[in-house]
Amino acid sequence: MITSDDLQVRWWKLEEKLVERFGKKPDLESILFLIGIQEVRGAGHTFTKEQKQDLMHVAVCTILGQSGYYEHEGWDEDGWPHFKQNKEIEQMDLYQQESFMKDHVLFYFAQQDF
Secondary structure (H helix, E strand, O other), X not given: OOOHXXXXXXXXXXXXXXXXXXXXXXXXXXXXXHHHHHHOOOOOOOOOHHHHHHHHHHHHHHHHHOOOOEEEEEEOOXXXXXXXXXXXXXXXXXXHHHHHHHHHHHHHHHHOOO
């Protein structure tokens, strides 16, 4: 099991790398947005407000797919991925939820060799 302190240290290291790359410190939502853009190969595109929400959903499904919560089903005609939920996410308090998401984000970036 990963300790909370270890998670925080790994998170700070990721933030540091992202600051070097983008010039400012991102929050969790910004990082999810970046993952969504990467997954739809949409760098450089302009997105509507609804598409930005969809990108966040793509990111969440992608990172939680690593633990079997979601499964990629395919792509639509516009090039957006679609997922199906395989299992329910257990109830967590806000702190646990944030740690859960951060841990999955860190694993995602490790898999991307970032």
